Amino acid sequence: MVHLSTYFSLENAGDPHDEKLLKRGLDALPGVTSVSLSERGCVAVDYDSTGVRQEQIRQKVQELGYQLRSED
Template identity: 90%
Template sequence: MAHLSTYFSLENARDKHDEKLLKQGLDMLPGVTSVSLSGRGCVAVDYDSSGVCQEQIRQKVQELGYQLREED
């Protein structure tokens, strides 16, 4: 059981409303322990790898309607 963190940059997430929606949606995944959103659209997710993997988190973020920003 490993405790990991993953980070995403989102095109369309900026405010407390987005943070609430992301937290509610991601908290439904088994193993997610913490979700936070910065003002610049960066999401940090802490999770337990025995319950969920990074790809599942990425897919859930997209299912919630948020677009991942492509990194250069």
């Protein structure tokens, strides 16, 4: 079992409603252990790599309606 963390910067997130929605959606993925959102729209996800992959987390964030900020 390998515990990892991943971080995404989101274009359209940062308020308490967004945090609740992201937590509810991402907690449904097997292996996700923690979800937090900063006021600046950065989401941090701790997960067990035997249950979920980073790409699955990224995809779920987008399915929930959030745009990833491009890394220019």
